Structures are given as structure tokens and as C-alpha cells.
Amino acid sequence: MSAATTAEDPATGSSLDRFIDALTERGQHPLLQQFQAQQSQRHTYGQIGEQVLALARGVQRRVEPGEAVALLGSEGPAWIIAALAILRSGAVVMPLDVQLGDDTLAHVLEDSGVRWIFTTTRQRERLTRQAPQAHLVMLDEEDEEARVSWRSLMQKDGSLPANDSAAPAALFYTSGTTGPPKGVPLSHANLAFQLDTLARTDITHPGDRVLLPLPLHHVYPFVIGMLGPLSLGLTLVIPYALTGPQLMRAIRDGHATVIIAVPRLYRSLFDGITARVAQRGRMARALFQGLLHLSLVARKRWGVYLGRVLFRPLHAQMGGQLRVLASGGSALDPSLAWQxxxxxxxxxxxxxxxxxxxxxxxxxxxxxxPGTVGKAVPGVELRIDPQAAPEGSKDGEGEILARGPNIFAGYRNQPDKTRAVLSDDGWFRSGDLGWLDADGYLHVSGRVSTLIVTEGGENIQPDELEARYAEHPAIKELGILQRNNQLAALIVPSAGGGDNMRARIRDAVGHIAAELPSYQRLAEFALSAKPLPRTRLGKIQRHSLEQRYEQAQAEGDQALQREPLALEEMSAEDRNLLEHPAVRRSWEWLAQRYPKRGLTPDSHLQLELGVDSLEWLNLTLELGQRTGVELSDEAIGRIETVRDLWQELIDARGGAATLADPIEHPERVLDEKKRRWLQPRHGVVRASASTLYGLNRLLMRGLFRLRVYGREQLPEQGPMILACNHASYLDPFAVGAALPTARLHTLYWGGWTGVAFSNPLTLMGSRIVQIIPIDPEQGVRSSLALAAAVLERDQGLIWFPEGGRSPSGELQDFRRGIGMLLQRFSVPVVPVYIRGSEKALPLGRRLPRLTSIKVHFDAALDPKQLAQQGEGEDEAARIVAALHRHMARGLAESGRG
Known part of the structure; x- marks a missing residue:
């Protein structure tokens, strides 16, 4: 089957008719692969084609030609069948966003005059209120005998009339970024032209499998993402959910070769890749950045694609077949495109x-x-109207005008607005500002309607400035508006609340503003925990910003104290996820624990909710006890948002009814690979350890003039924990040189995976000197289990309870893990104070200074007494508080000594 063409023959109808009629000719070729929670469904062209034609006959008998028929529900096979059937029947397909507010939905239903609505049972009650006279046809009721099932309308026999190419085929309502949505009718000829255009672009090749992670109510995914690939006989791949893990699953298992998406998805994809690399340590991050730079230079200078070779493991993880990333819906950041x-x-x-x-x-x-949106497609004319450009615009900049077979004929029921954008000779005013370069490439600089002109005559496109301010990690998202001739912003902080939130945002805004021209600096801002109002393709709804800003300003800091997002405000995809029992339990647990943090599926668990490594332990244990679902350390490492958590819960396999506690039952938590780090050393390995201990002692005493105090206070035998302050990578070497060799052989070290296990050489060294892998962020369960197993074997631990190096040398807060270990085992804990290492090798310095280092061993402390001396909500917290207070005092005194 060839692509749809713009040449129309009244005898055979529009080319859309011919493309739909020919679906069955592809027989068993896959038309759709739709992913579900644990599996996927495949549908062939033959199956879908027969159902489309049968439903089209049924619709044609009930609906007048040119009459709008609405589609409101989750996209899937039945939705696609209904959309194609409506198109073929001679009716007008009207896809609607399931997230439309009641007022907007009422406006759309009234303006379009629909009598028939294809929908789902979830929308039935709402539509019964909004359109009581409409006929509702359920897309999720499969029974052919059911009175309201879409299958009940199918007619197996009969002919379908040819549709006139000038007749309306689809009715889209604009997403409402600047006001109430307007009805945009598109004809069969408009759509056929686009299908022909897509066939010429070389975006897709025969046999491609197109991943479509976008809601189909918008014209871009509907025409370019769905109709276009189907007109070319390609396979559509639809993910189960728009989460990172599910998108990766659909790309890999769906063998996707092309993605048709929006810039926000590609930003998330790239950020997810870099985040995974960063988790592997500094060397991995440096190697990745180096290879990326090399590949970028080769691509820019010589047009050579080295990425598939240099990043072969990445491509293999994603199935190895992904070739093209097609972006539309909004501007793609040029730097992201190059990356x-x-x-x-x-x-x-x-x-x-x-x-x-x-x-x-x-x-x-x-x-x-990058920086352009390409050249006009064949058949389309573009020109720039400089008279529409505001004062101060660059030469050649103006409003973008277009003319061609794809331009609509006018807004539904709005002749005045039609005359404002369509000239008598067919030129359409886009409302966008831009210019054409010498090679004919179009540059889009923003919207005329959203352009902010300052009192000084400077022009500001808010989306560009918003992206600049949102680069600061303290700002999750930001919408800019003009108030009293000054710039203001509604800001959603990256963290969900806190006493110092306003001050932190003020500092963040000031930090960014210092690098901007004065006219681009904010005069005021308001904070809100509620996400900014956006369309489904990610554009800010500008007309809602003013009201939201005033509301947040009136509420003050109370705007940051918001209840969890209501179910009815969530997207259809998120509501689908919440039907899974474990997902629902996790949402209930988080909503109960964070009742005033503005909890949403997009909430970042660490940055916004403060879910640290030990809180992850509580979460996984709680979910394990309630649902029997166990999250692995690897799964936890992939989770950033609440939605990511949901997806991992869905993907996880149910375990025992009660999850093993890593401290109470460490052996049940550790797999065979982890247990190897606990195996006794013998022969050559133990001798090698003695040699390394001796060499380290010589270096530390010779180069850093190591001095040791209080070693006689160490317990002579038995399990213990040495709690050391941490300000430098030299700290473990100093402690190792200060301890007797015989005692070192009975001690295990807690070593951060990002350093001690980052390459084969450090892996071998870690095994020799008895370092166990500690991942305080994503491997907390196995890390605590390894530490508990050491103490259970009557061995000792050398532990750095701060969890990382102190930038200032002052003692940082302790992580809760040491308190949990001491509560369970109650072994002596020896405070160890390291002085001078922060000067010898501070953070950021590569080569050490040869200055003196001191190690002080304090008297062993009894955890039971610490529990009586500290404050906290439980015994572990009280132990941590008392130990930290004791060590802070001891560290200060050792410095004076």
C-alpha cells in the first residue's frame, strides 16, 4: 500500500477512504503492540481493518454526514478502531482530552453539538451529567451483545459511501494555552496532504516500529503519530504508562525504531541516562562526558555518527534498534538535540x-x-510579516504566515476569529514570531500573544526565560507573567516545603538573575506546591497563570502546604496505575506520611519528600508486609518520582508475605554474590593484606607524619564498631595505619561503592583488605545486611556514619544506619577522630599536601547508655543523637589538643 496522496478522485472518494479500506490487505502484519502491566497485546492489520469497516458501517447508519462524534477515553485498540471508523463513515472524529475540566468539557460538547460519544465506563457518570441527551458508547465493554458496547454497533455487511475530500474529517479543540479552546475542523484533504508529506520526509522507513507515548487527542500525535505510520503500513507501539521504566520497556521489548514525542520526553530520557551514569561514580561520569564530547565533535565537524559505537551498551539496553527521535509540539532545545x-x-x-x-x-x-525547525514542506509557502513584530525585534523577524493544502478553513462557530487569522487569499497568521534564514530554514522565536514587552521596550519570550530560571536545582518549574509592568513568576520549588523555602528560592532567583540582563530579572514571585497548569503536551496555560499567582500570593506560605492530589485530578494513565493493589497501597502510605506536601505522581521522592536511604528501607519493608512486593536495590536505584515507584511495584514480582528485615535477618537478604564479601581470607589473600597494611603504615607515617593517640583504649577482642569522622579520602588510610595489624585482620570496612568498587583494581583491593560494599542511596538494604552479618559473625566494623566527606571538616549529621546496628547488636562503639586529613586532601583537590595527620581513639561507649542520653523518636535515633553529640565534642577537644 502506498502512502495517502493529495490527488482526489470523486469516484473513489478521498485518499483517507482508500487508506482505511486497504488496511485489511496487510493481513497478519502487526498494526499495534500495546503494553500492559505484565504483558503486551498484538493486533494485526487484518483484525483491526475488519473491525474498523464494520464499525464504520454501524456509525454511518446512525450519524449524519459531517456530524461530530466525540472520543473521550484512554487510548488503545478500541479507541483507534473507533477513530478510524468515524473517519471512514463520513462523520467527523472529535478526540477529547480526558483531563478537560468540567467547564471546558461542557463548552466543547455544546459548541460541537455532539450526539454520540465513544467513551469508557470511568467517564460515564461525568458525561451523563454534562451531556444527558448524548448516546454513550463504551470502548471498554467488549461484549458484542452489550447495549452500549462499541461492538454492538458493528455491521458486517454493507457498503460505505465515498467521502468528499473537502468534507470535514476531524475536529480538534485547541489546548487552551491562552483562553477557552476553539474548534478547528480539518478536512479529508488537509489530513491526506499531511500523510503524503510524512511519506516524503524520510522520518520512517518500511518495517519501522513507531513508539507513540503521547495522548492522541492532540493533532500532532493523532495525525503524525497514528494516521501517518498506519498509512505507511508501520507498527505502532504504545507503552503501558509514561514512566521511565515503562518507556524503556516499550522501546526494548517493542523493538521500537522511531519515537514520535515531545521535547519534555526527550529531556527526561537524556536526564535519566546521565543520572544512571552518575550513580556509577566519578570515573564513569568522566568517561561518559569524554565520549559524549568526542561523539559530538565528530557529528558536528564531519557528520559522523560515533554514538552507536561509543555507547553500544546503552543502545543494547534499549533493544539496539532505535534510530530516529522525532520531536514536535513545542521547541526542542538545540543543546539537547545535539546531545x-x-x-x-x-x-x-x-x-x-x-x-x-x-x-x-x-x-x-x-x-x-539545531535552533531551526527546518524548511517548509513541499506544497507549503511561508512568509514573514515584519509589521506584526513588536518594536525592538531583530531585522527580518515578524509573524509567521503560511499557505498550503493543509490550512484549515476556519474556526467552528467563530467567524470573527477566523477573519483575524485567515486572509481572503488563503494566508494563515500563525501567531508565532520568527524569521527565515538565507537557506530557507525557519527560526521560531515565540508567540505574539505571550510576548512580554517591558517599559524600556525590551522583548521577552517567557518560555525561554522560564527555562533559564528553572535550571537552578531549587526550582522545579516556573511560569513568568507581567504584573504592574514588572516581571513576576509563579514558582513550584523542587522541595515540597520547609521553614527556609522562601529564602532558598530567593537565593536561587538571585543567583540566576546575576547572570541575566537587568530587564530579565524578576521583581517578585509567589510559591506554590501545586504544579503549573499545562496542556497535555507540556505547554503552560498562560491564561490561568494570573489567577494562580494571585491565589498563591494571597495564601503565602500556606500555598506550600497542600493535600495530596485528588484522584479525579490525575491523568487517565495515573489512575490506571492506581488500580494495581501495591500501587494503591504505596500512594495511601505516602499520602498518610506526607499529608501537606502537595503529593502528586510527579513528586520527587528525595528532593521534595525527603525520602532518604533509611526511609526507603521503611517504605520497602512496609510495602512488603502489606503487599508481598519486594523492591530490589536495583529497582530503588531507578526510582526518582512517585510514578517511578508505582511502575517498579508493578514490574516487581510478589515475594513472601513479610519482607526480611536486613538487620534482624541479614542472611535472608543477601544473595550469593553479596555473601562472597564476607568469606574468610586465607593464604595468599591474607598475606597480601598484611603486606598492604604494612606498606600503608610506612607511607602514612613517612609522608604525613601520622601520630596516633589513645590506641590502648581499643577493646582487645570481640566485635565492635569504630565510628570515624570523614573529611578526606585519606581518612581510611590514616585509620588503617593507626591500627595494629592483628586487629585489622578482625575488622571489616564500610566502603562506598562509588569509590571502593568502581573498577577491577579497587574491587580486588577491597576484597583483600575486607571492604564491604556500602551504597547509602540505592543499596541500603544490602548494605545494612552486610554490616549486620559482620557483627553477627563476631567481627568488627570500621564505619563512617556521616555517609560522605564533610566539605568544611566539621562533623555532619549521622545517617540512621549506625543507630539501627547498635540498637540490634549493642556492641562497643569507639569514636575515632581524624584531624589534618581535611587539609592534606580536601574535597576537590587531586594531589595531597604533605601535612601532618592525627588519629585519636576515644574510650568505647555503651549503646545502651547512649540510648538513655540521646533524644529521638525511637532507640536508634537516640543512639545516633548521643553519639553525634559525643563525637562533636571529642573532635573539637582533639583539635585543641
Whole structure:
């Protein structure tokens, strides 16, 4: 089957008719692979094609030609069948966003005059209120005999009339970024032109499998993501949910070769990749950045794609077949586009609007010119109207005008607004500002309607400035508006609350503003825990910002104290996830624990909710006891947001009814690979350890003039924990040199995986000197289990309870793990004070200074007495508090000595 063409024959109907009629000719070729929680469903062209034509006959008998038929529900096979059937029947398909507010939905239903709505049982009650006279057809009731099932409308026999190419085919309502949505009818000819355009762009190849992680109610995914690939006989891959793990699963297991998505998804993809690399340590991060730079230089200078070779493991993890990342819906950051190309993918960019069906320009794969949106597609004319540009615009900049077969005929029921954007000779005013360069490439600089002009005549596009301010880690998202001729911003902080939140945001805003021109600096801001109002493709709804700003300003700091997001405010995808029992339990647990933190599926567990490594332990134990689902350390390492947690819970396999406590039952937590670190050393390994101990002692005493105090206070035998302050990578070497060799052989070290286990050489050294892997962020269960197993074997531990080096040399807060260990085992804990290492090798310095280092051993402390001396909600917390207070005092006194 060839792609749809723009040549129309009244005898055979529109080319959309011919493409839909020919679906069955592809027989067993897969049309759709839709992922579910634990499996996926495959549907062939033959199956879908027969159902489409049968449903089209049923719709044609009930609906007048040109009458709008709404689609409101979760996308899936039945949704796609209904959409194609409505198109073929001669009716007008009207896809709607399930997240439309009641007022907006009421406006759309009234304006369109719909009598028939294909929907789901979840939307039935709402639609019964909003459109009591409409016929509701359920997409999620499969019974052919059911009175309201979509299958009950199917007619196996009968012919379908040809549709006129000029007749309306689809009705889209604009997403409402600047006001109430307007109805945009698109004809069969408008859509057919786009299918022909897509066939010429070289974005897809025969046999491609297209991942479509976007809601289909928007014209971009509907036409370019769904109709286009189907007109070319390609396979659509639809993920189960829009979470990182599920997208990776769909890419890998769906053998996706092309993704059609929006910039926010590609940003998340790249950020997720870099975050995983960062977790592997400094060397891995440096290697990744070096290879990325090399690949980027090769791509920019010579047009060579080295990424598929340099990042072969990454491509293998994603199935090895992904080739093209197509981006639309909003502007793609040029630097992000280059980074994706450097990783080995080809990036394609398109530009258009709902009124243009949508493509006006394309920058096809392999020809990337970041910063532009490509050239006009064949058949489309572009020109720039400089008279529409505000004062201060650059030469050649103005409003983008377009003319071609894809331009709509006018807004539904709004002739005045139609005349404002469509000229008599067919030129459409896009409302976007831009310019054409010498090679004919279009540059889009922003919207005319959202442009902010300052009192000094400076022009500001808010989305560009928002991206700049949002680079600061303290700012999760930010929307800029103009108030009293000054710039203001509604800011959602990265952390969900706190006494110093306003001061931290003020510092963040000031930090960014210092690098900006004065006219781009904020005069005021308001804080809110509620996410900014956005369309489903991620654009800020500007018309809602003013009201939201005033509300947040009136509420003050109370705007940061917000209840968890209500179920009815969540997306259909998130509500689907919440039907899983373990997911629902996790949401209830988090909502109970964080009742005033503005909890949403997008909440970042660490940055916003403060879920640290030990809190993860509580969470996994709680969920294990309630649901029998166990999250591995690897799964925890992939989780950033609440939604990520949900997905890992769905992917995890149910375990025992009660999850093993890593401190009470360490052996049940540790696998065979982890237990190897606890095996006794014999022969050559033990002799090698003695040699390394001796060499280290010579170096530390010779180079750093090591002095040791209080060693006689060490318990002569038995298990114990040496609690050491930590300010330098030299600390473990200093402590090792201060201890007698015989005692060293009975001690295990807690070593951070990012350093002690980052390469084969450090791995071998760690085994020789008895270092156990400690991952305080993502491997807390196995880390605590290893430490508990050491003490259970009557051995000793050398532990750095701060969990990381102190930037100032002063004692940092202790992690809760040492308190949990001492509560369970009640072994002597020996405070160890290391002085001078922070000067010899401070943070950020590569080569040490040869200055003196001192190690002080304090008298052993009894955990039971510490529990009586400290304050806290439980015994472990009280032990930690008392130990920290004792060590802070001892560290200060050792410095004076």
C-alpha cells in the first residue's frame, strides 16, 4: 500500500477512504503492540481493518454526514478502531482530552453539538451529567451483545459511501494555552496532504516500529503519530504508562525504531541516562562526558555518527534498534538535540499548529540544524510579516504566515476569529514570531500573544526565560507573567516545603538573575506546591497563570502546604496505575506520611519528600508486609518520582508475605554474590593484606607524619564498631595505619561503592583488605545486611556514619544506619577522630599536601547508655543523637589538643 496522496478522485472518494479500506490487505502484519502491566497485546492489520469497516458501517447508519462524534477515553485498540471508523463513515472524529475540566468539557460538547460519544465506563457518570441527551458508547465493554458496547454497533455487511475530500474529517479543540479552546475542523484533504508529506520526509522507513507515548487527542500525535505510520503500513507501539521504566520497556521489548514525542520526553530520557551514569561514580561520569564530547565533535565537524559505537551498551539496553527521535509540539532545545545526536540517534524536528494539520516545516533525520525547525514542506509557502513584530525585534523577524493544502478553513462557530487569522487569499497568521534564514530554514522565536514587552521596550519570550530560571536545582518549574509592568513568576520549588523555602528560592532567583540582563530579572514571585497548569503536551496555560499567582500570593506560605492530589485530578494513565493493589497501597502510605506536601505522581521522592536511604528501607519493608512486593536495590536505584515507584511495584514480582528485615535477618537478604564479601581470607589473600597494611603504615607515617593517640583504649577482642569522622579520602588510610595489624585482620570496612568498587583494581583491593560494599542511596538494604552479618559473625566494623566527606571538616549529621546496628547488636562503639586529613586532601583537590595527620581513639561507649542520653523518636535515633553529640565534642577537644 502506498502512502495517502493529495490527488482526489470523486469516484473513489478521498485518499483517507482508500487508506482505511486497504488496511485489511496487510493481513497478519502487526498494526499495534500495546503494553500492559505484565504483558503486551498484538493486533494485526487484518483484525483491526475488519473491525474498523464494520464499525464504520454501524456509525454511518446512525450519524449524519459531517456530524461530530466525540472520543473521550484512554487510548488503545478500541479507541483507534473507533477513530478510524468515524473517519471512514463520513462523520467527523472529535478526540477529547480526558483531563478537560468540567467547564471546558461542557463548552466543547455544546459548541460541537455532539450526539454520540465513544467513551469508557470511568467517564460515564461525568458525561451523563454534562451531556444527558448524548448516546454513550463504551470502548471498554467488549461484549458484542452489550447495549452500549462499541461492538454492538458493528455491521458486517454493507457498503460505505465515498467521502468528499473537502468534507470535514476531524475536529480538534485547541489546548487552551491562552483562553477557552476553539474548534478547528480539518478536512479529508488537509489530513491526506499531511500523510503524503510524512511519506516524503524520510522520518520512517518500511518495517519501522513507531513508539507513540503521547495522548492522541492532540493533532500532532493523532495525525503524525497514528494516521501517518498506519498509512505507511508501520507498527505502532504504545507503552503501558509514561514512566521511565515503562518507556524503556516499550522501546526494548517493542523493538521500537522511531519515537514520535515531545521535547519534555526527550529531556527526561537524556536526564535519566546521565543520572544512571552518575550513580556509577566519578570515573564513569568522566568517561561518559569524554565520549559524549568526542561523539559530538565528530557529528558536528564531519557528520559522523560515533554514538552507536561509543555507547553500544546503552543502545543494547534499549533493544539496539532505535534510530530516529522525532520531536514536535513545542521547541526542542538545540543543546539537547545535539546531545541526543551525539548518543547515536538521529533527531527530526517539525513545526506546525492545529490549524495547519499540523506540519508546516520539517528538519528531517540526518540534516539537523539545531535552533531551526527546518524548511517548509513541499506544497507549503511561508512568509514573514515584519509589521506584526513588536518594536525592538531583530531585522527580518515578524509573524509567521503560511499557505498550503493543509490550512484549515476556519474556526467552528467563530467567524470573527477566523477573519483575524485567515486572509481572503488563503494566508494563515500563525501567531508565532520568527524569521527565515538565507537557506530557507525557519527560526521560531515565540508567540505574539505571550510576548512580554517591558517599559524600556525590551522583548521577552517567557518560555525561554522560564527555562533559564528553572535550571537552578531549587526550582522545579516556573511560569513568568507581567504584573504592574514588572516581571513576576509563579514558582513550584523542587522541595515540597520547609521553614527556609522562601529564602532558598530567593537565593536561587538571585543567583540566576546575576547572570541575566537587568530587564530579565524578576521583581517578585509567589510559591506554590501545586504544579503549573499545562496542556497535555507540556505547554503552560498562560491564561490561568494570573489567577494562580494571585491565589498563591494571597495564601503565602500556606500555598506550600497542600493535600495530596485528588484522584479525579490525575491523568487517565495515573489512575490506571492506581488500580494495581501495591500501587494503591504505596500512594495511601505516602499520602498518610506526607499529608501537606502537595503529593502528586510527579513528586520527587528525595528532593521534595525527603525520602532518604533509611526511609526507603521503611517504605520497602512496609510495602512488603502489606503487599508481598519486594523492591530490589536495583529497582530503588531507578526510582526518582512517585510514578517511578508505582511502575517498579508493578514490574516487581510478589515475594513472601513479610519482607526480611536486613538487620534482624541479614542472611535472608543477601544473595550469593553479596555473601562472597564476607568469606574468610586465607593464604595468599591474607598475606597480601598484611603486606598492604604494612606498606600503608610506612607511607602514612613517612609522608604525613601520622601520630596516633589513645590506641590502648581499643577493646582487645570481640566485635565492635569504630565510628570515624570523614573529611578526606585519606581518612581510611590514616585509620588503617593507626591500627595494629592483628586487629585489622578482625575488622571489616564500610566502603562506598562509588569509590571502593568502581573498577577491577579497587574491587580486588577491597576484597583483600575486607571492604564491604556500602551504597547509602540505592543499596541500603544490602548494605545494612552486610554490616549486620559482620557483627553477627563476631567481627568488627570500621564505619563512617556521616555517609560522605564533610566539605568544611566539621562533623555532619549521622545517617540512621549506625543507630539501627547498635540498637540490634549493642556492641562497643569507639569514636575515632581524624584531624589534618581535611587539609592534606580536601574535597576537590587531586594531589595531597604533605601535612601532618592525627588519629585519636576515644574510650568505647555503651549503646545502651547512649540510648538513655540521646533524644529521638525511637532507640536508634537516640543512639545516633548521643553519639553525634559525643563525637562533636571529642573532635573539637582533639583539635585543641
Amino acid at each position: 541526543l545526536e551525539a548518543l547515536g540517534w538521529q533527531v527530526a524536528v517539525g513545526y506546525g499548529l492545529t490549524e495547519t494539520a499540523p506540519l508546516l516545516t520539517v528538519d528531517p533525520p540526518g540534516q539537523l540544524r
